[in-house]
Amino acid sequence: MSDATCPAAILPLRFLGDPVLRSKASRVDAFDADLRTLAESMVASMYAHHGIGLAAPQVGRPIRLIVVDTGEQRDGSEAFALVNPEIVEQEGAVTGEEGCLSIPGIVAEVERSSRVRVRGSTPAGEPLEIVATELLARVLQHEIDHLNGILFVDRLGPMRRRMALREWRRRRTRDEPAAPAAGA
């Protein structure tokens, strides 16, 4: 059976408390079929979990691979994967609401650079450079943080971080279903 007839797998998510989310992800050296399959499965998983971005550690793979789709279509036409992404320029500062698929149900205002230039590769190994503003800039910064073991709650002030983590624990204990917020 060819890969084209297999729908991409929906991968289970890892949640706050899982050590893989705190590890520094390794650089990708092999641009092979496994990497492309993982990227495709991550795009499918991002849609299945109603996310606008997903980093490989969030599906238990500590490698430097992210997928993003901040578009309206949600059919793969606007999704892209970025391997070994690096922020090479950043400027400005803007505060906006953020959530994370690994901390479902928690949203908070986070300050990010308003414009970033990100350099990386496609899963096929082609160089890819993106200049982003607005939501795309925010998602790229959020996902690249994941590759360095950083979660968005780490970027809150101490009091707001405590409140967010308390709310997270409360939801986990009661096993409340998370409202689908724009997580990444």
Ligand SMILES: [Zn+2]
């Ligand atoms: Zn996240």
